Amino acid sequence: MPAEKPNQKLVVAVSSRALFDLDESHRIFETQGKEAFCRYQIEHENEILEPGFGFALVKKFLDLNLAFPDEPLVEIILLSQNSADTGLRIFNSIAHHQLNITRAAFTSGVSPYAYIPAFGAHLFLSANGDDVRKALDAGCPAATIVSGAASNPTSQLRIAFDGDAVLFSDDSERIYQQHGLAAFAANERNEAHTPLPGGPLKAFLSALHRIQTHFGPETAPIRTALVTARAAPAHERVVRTLRAWEIRIDEALFLGGMPKGAFLKAFGADIFFDDQKGHCDSAVLHQVAAAHVPNGITNRPES
Incomplete structure (x- = not known):
């Protein structure tokens, strides 16, 4: 007998740097500034990003939806300080890795924490400690992912x-x-x-x-x-x-x-x-x- 569908899905918001390895482009931002960062992202937008610390976790969250493909248990939201223009590389990578992520907020350098309650997110997982502190100060659930590892070998x-x-x-x-x-x-x-x-x-x-x-x-x-x-x-x-x-x-x-x-x-x-x-x-x-x-x-x- 199939399990009964829960009446409310779990919503997890994740930053682009938690989802993908953006260390190289982040170094350019830190050392050369925003304009150089934007140019770099646009020039490399067809290059697929490698998984970041939170990638394996996000994949396991999305795999929970296999039980209810028509009414998902979990939704992943992307919250990114990229602009929509520079965010094309991120969505290209999402498509390449076959991650079912369709909703996003791109804030062009501004902390995206204000959108956590608007999306109804139960957690904001970010690689940016300042964004996480701002989220917690605003009463939003958040954590800074500080390391990644291979997930446990079971599907659980x-x-x-x-x-x-x-x-x-x-x-x-x-x-x-x-x-x-x-x-x-x-x-x-x-x-x-x-x-x-x-x-x-x-x-x-x-x-x-x-x-x-x-x-x-x-x-x-x-x-x-x-x-x-x-x-x-x-x-x-x-x-x-x-x-x-x-x-x-x-x-x-x-x-x-x-x-x-x-x-x-x-x-x-x-x-x-x-x-x-x-x-x-x-x-x-x-x-x-x-x-x-x-x-x-x-x-x-x-x-």
């Missing part, structure tokens, strides 16, 4: 998340950073039955969950994991929060401060989202693609 899409400041707010992280581990642990014990406020990627996880619920556990095309530095007894509030949100997490790893990379590799993550660059670096060491969510006190310590 596997996505791992940190907890505090990513899926959850950084309220508890602030207590830890400002008052230490003992104060953090005491607060989490006292607030164990109080759900944590949502963080920037809560809506993205919710959209993934919505797709999962329309498949049986053995056939679900998406598998998720929470990979957090928390340990018992601080785990209880996390479990109760996800229960209150009515969101399923397939695997939960409470590592008590251990490096995350080896666990992400064991999970087979196609990508890992974390607010701390150190944890992203640990993922990279184990050939796991990582995306930095520059949110919360660890990224913007208060003076």
Whole structure:
């Protein structure tokens, strides 16, 4: 019996530099300016771009639509600081790689984050850290992809998340950073039955969950994991929060401060989202693609 079609698709916005390797043209922009960059892109618009850090992830997202070819589960939106003129090379490359991407915003050097809510995107994945910060400041879910890796060999899409400041707010992280581990642990014990406020990627996880619920556990095309530095007894509030949100997490790893990379590799993550660059670096060491969510006190310590 076929799975029931979800009533709302997942929308992921991706920048051109996250999707394709544009390092060469970006160097020209940085060293020679906008006019030289535009000339270069037009002169090379029939040369196909190689995949970037986010290409394999985007391909797996689009492959989810094979179950419902007439009503897709996922839509990928292109958000690019290129102009429409210089963006021809990008769309030529999209066509060459047979990616079903039809909607785009080209903003000619202006950060495209304002179009995230207009497109209804649950995530903006970019290689530009400034654009990601602007998006987060505007209340939009966003992450900076900092590395790429070959996706896990199965067709299943596997996505791992940190907890505090990513899926959850950084309220508890602030207590830890400002008052230490003992104060953090005491607060989490006292607030164990109080759900944590949502963080920037809560809506993205919710959209993934919505797709999962329309498949049986053995056939679900998406598998998720929470990979957090928390340990018992601080785990209880996390479990109760996800229960209150009515969101399923397939695997939960409470590592008590251990490096995350080896666990992400064991999970087979196609990508890992974390607010701390150190944890992203640990993922990279184990050939796991990582995306930095520059949110919360660890990224913007208060003076």
